[in-house]
Amino acid sequence: GKFDEYGGQYVPEALMPAIEELEDAYERYVLDNEDGFMDEFRQRLADFGGRPTPLQRADRLSERYDAEVYLKREDLLHGGAHKLNNALGQVLLAKYMGKDRIIAETGAGQHGTATAMACAHLGMPCEVYMGRRDINRQRPNVFRMRLNGAEVTPVTVGRGTLKEAISETMRDWAENVEDTHYVIGSVVGPHPFPAMVRDFQRVISEEAREQTREKAGRLPDSVLTCAGGGSNTMGLFAEFVDDESVDLYAVEAGGSSLEVDEAEGVAPNSATLSTGTEGILHGSRTRILQDGDGQIMESHSVSAGLDYAGVGPELAALVDRDRVTAVNVGDDGALAGFHRLSQLEGIIPALESAHALGYVEDHHEELGEVILVNVSGRGDKDLETVLEETHDRDIEGAPDMDTFESTGGF
Amino acid sequence: GKFDEYGGQYVPEALMPAIEELEDAYERYVLDNEDGFMDEFRQRLADFGGRPTPLQRADRLSERYDAEVYLKREDLLHGGAHKLNNALGQVLLAKYMGKDRIIAETGAGQHGTATAMACAHLGMPCEVYMGRRDINRQRPNVFRMRLNGAEVTPVTVGRGTLKEAISETMRDWAENVEDTHYVIGSVVGPHPFPAMVRDFQRVISEEAREQTREKAGRLPDSVLTCAGGGSNTMGLFAEFVDDESVDLYAVEAGGSSLEVDEAEGVAPNSATLSTGTEGILHGSRTRILQDGDGQIMESHSVSAGLDYAGVGPELAALVDRDRVTAVNVGDDGALAGFHRLSQLEGIIPALESAHALGYVEDHHEELGEVILVNVSGRGDKDLETVLEETHDRDIEGAPDMDTFESTGGF
Amino acid sequence: MSRIAEAFADGPAFVPYLAAGDPDYESSLAYVEALERGGADVIELGLPFSEPIAEGPTIQSAIVRALEAGMTPTRYFEFVEDLAVDVPLVCMTYYNLIYQFGEGGGPDDFVRRAAEAGIDGFVVPDLPAEEAEPLREACDEHGCELVFIVAPTTRGERLERIMSQVSGYVYVQARLGTTGARTDLSDRAAESLERVAEWDVPKAVGFGISTGEHAQRVVEAGADGVIVGSALVDIVAQGVERGDPAVTVASRLEGKARELKAGALRGASGNERPHPERT
């Protein structure tokens, strides 16, 4: 359960037996494919999820950067992002474990919708905790969860955002741990979550590695993707970690600045790997954004999905070992990357994914001849944010939005 | 260019040379794969579009209907619907023909977004005509087109909806026919559009037929999908037409009623195959919704994508020959189908596709043991409509939306 | 000699267009009659169709107004009968209205009724020569002419096919695009005229003619007639917008007609007329 000094199981005692039970199930079903669990998982990922997702040569980016740029198209996965790989794996695992209820927390709503989808598909009751403020900000995602039959329970304490929702879900789990599985949304939390979620997301790099060899005739020189909690990151890196010739870049959200405001407890970024320090958060030891006392900072990013003050412990360890290079791109660079891919390739990426594209723009000369970038999700969910943010800033290459100016917003 | 008595080329003289040129290009590139056109098309559909899309056994629907129900997952195609098959084919063809500009019309915005995407991907300038009223109703789609670099030109004449946009696009084409290709969005319009669009969409049934044989061990007993203009319909049926054992059902939008209001020129449905009569509309002879004088009626459906007063001439001919059975499902049945698939299978379908699911619910006993249904698109675009319509009606199986009632709408 | 042929017989013909029933039945009657007073030799009278794919925004709006005021094929024929004009009338409409009339399923009922009401010919913008056989036959049966449009892009075999079917006059489209008044008149008019010069049928040029000056130049380029639609419909639209009385609008139409007719006549008289036959 450790990745060098990171990882571990820092959870209330009441949850420890459940975590041990999960650890056992992880080893049997996921690692040893007991009862054909992994076979069923992969079949459902194919039929329900739409795997394999394509690897696409980005013709116009390749020309722009005078390199071979390949895009891994996780945006085409059912639900519009890589999130389903994990949600489907965990809900199926819960079924194998004999659990009869699923809970999850969600911030922007992407993990909640993926979990609700997986639960509907597998006929499992599902309750998703979500801050009241997030519910009001992310109405389409709330509606999608409700459509898939999930209960969406508003969390009204505190600021009504992700952190309060996590506490509330932990609370539910602590209370109902015997029949309930908590589907954590990223490679975070206590062991075995970071390893298990990575193994459910590993399919991204299994495919991408093989596809790159087929299309480019060799392995990529560099592999890039965004990193918030790090589930798409670890999913994309997992199979490349042992390929010494391949450089791995985790692109974090630089937000508006890498400076922090200690007094207010606010980091105007989510660059945990780049600027965070070792600590304990949400069940594991990892890099976190914290003040000098160890209080967790409020992180910020134009991309809600990267907006998290922690990061997966394995990713933190890989950065410490210099196997993964942690870099970051700010809000403006991400918005420009969003517009660039939309216009040049006809793919509207998630704002999360746009961070990786922003990094390629500025550093392509250091990235070698064959560059693999993960489009971890699609950007339909971000239209309103992009409309507002683009209006307020001077973003390179953004289309003018005169068509809208009569009424503003959607 | 004829399908029995349907089809033909009823267009202004100025367009005839372009249509003849297109006919020639269709025969050479599409039918004869000249210069490897179809190979490139299929490769781009795979890498950029995400083909093949899966065929999924719907476990819970299968149980519900005591039959094997398979879903063809066109909702997983890039852009969220089958529309890209056609848009990508036509834009690529225009490139092979040496055209350097693309125009298209769009109503609800799905065809416009698919065309804009394909144009961005292939680096073609794109202008999409859209009624001013539709622009205001479909803001996210307008934004997506703009993001992909397309010009969106508002059409303000008349009611500012699809029909005015079609006229305006024809006008542009007539004026710029020498360097411009008009990407028609369905199997309608003058020859060769109906045949060509069918051939671009045919990939749906090529895959689905083979996938059904693999998964079910035999051909389906019945194949169903929604029919508006009919492009996903013809795409799904094309390869099954010669399989005599397979029943084909085109499910039209029954709207609120099959009755028409002649005085107002309004049909509260879009059931062209079921209730329309022979006539000439938008370049071809087909079934249309018209009054006794031959004026075209205003059609209606809760699903904007089915809301069209004409239908593909080949589909009309197949119905006349009794090879395809035209049926219809009203707004309520479609909404119930939408909620049913969302809750039971974790797939939020387009409201268009929900019509076919509504038909299966009421008639599954007549559909045999192996039933193939096309999920032609995903329903994210319909969330707001469904929220409003579900609130106003008493729809079977709809989740309650209390979470939202404080503010209403998104 | 048909009435239309007679109209083209001596000097260049002025062929104005208005949509019947725009903006209402009575005003429209007055407007069409004003055109005759202004010098019209033939009048193209639009029967509004709900999907006018070949029209520019000006005429499209006229069609919307006429439909909203209740114009139908049946009313149209009454309108033709009520018109107090003496010049030949050409019905301009879309094929579906022709096809559905009466029993439906073919053009015969429509053409019979039109001929009865006093229509001399037809121009159907969405009916290319390839699909025109049934209408051609009905026209022959009921003694009407069938006008075809020749576009700047029409050449070779297509041109032959059209010219072999045309009667009354050939509608030479001066430029690409749909109907609409333009201030620039393309050189393509002359080119197009040259292409059809060898056929012995009157050549009327339309699309984009909005002033006497234009009309003059078109006739100078060899046209036997000038067709003007949008520039006249604009006057009707302006009247609607300003709420002018019908009599005022009618008199403006008459004035505009005079200007156009005069231009056409100037084109025919003054300068040397480059008759293709003679070059």
Next chain:
Amino acid sequence: MSRIAEAFADGPAFVPYLAAGDPDYESSLAYVEALERGGADVIELGLPFSEPIAEGPTIQSAIVRALEAGMTPTRYFEFVEDLAVDVPLVCMTYYNLIYQFGEGGGPDDFVRRAAEAGIDGFVVPDLPAEEAEPLREACDEHGCELVFIVAPTTRGERLERIMSQVSGYVYVQARLGTTGARTDLSDRAAESLERVAEWDVPKAVGFGISTGEHAQRVVEAGADGVIVGSALVDIVAQGVERGDPAVTVASRLEGKARELKAGALRGASGNERPHPERT
């Protein structure tokens, strides 16, 4: 004998919890002191952490209030020094605050400073026995106790591991879930007590105890102490909501403490006490 052991020595101990600095420094001092006047034998004094994953909404809100009022680890130790109470104090907080204090990278600085300020022990809800080694060592070094929580789900090897490390008292969690006042008190309290009966360390039961009646029943079930948090924090929250003066709230807390202490004492005296050792 440690101060905590002494507190449990004669009769059932009443162990109330409050978050330090809720809703402000001065009031909070008064509230904690009121608990002692009400009969507290040990006080669990929360040091607020920004992500209190083990707390119910009541205590979570208290933590938010305390943080907003400026509570920090440094202030917390000053708070402990400013407190005029004589009973042993147990610091309840999350591991990251302990880990980061001072030089950071380990618990030693925190425990040293806490011991200096007058803290007698620790309970850390997100630190299971498996990860507790460094803190255990620091406690030994600085003469503090390390309290562990035993949950209804804790059995077998895990139980052994915890019980072999615990000192001061074992915090017996009466039911699943997080902290919070409940009117139903689970039978699981008795079961849980039975599971830990064989170890020779005081057993304090917490989670869901909100009345003297509850306290009595828990002691009757064999507890050596009752831990009460949310029911007291509720009184603080109510005071904030109503804008009551601190002195009024303090007196209410004192009253509630008396009720709970009295309940615990009733549980110990009256009925036969089913001491597991004796059955």
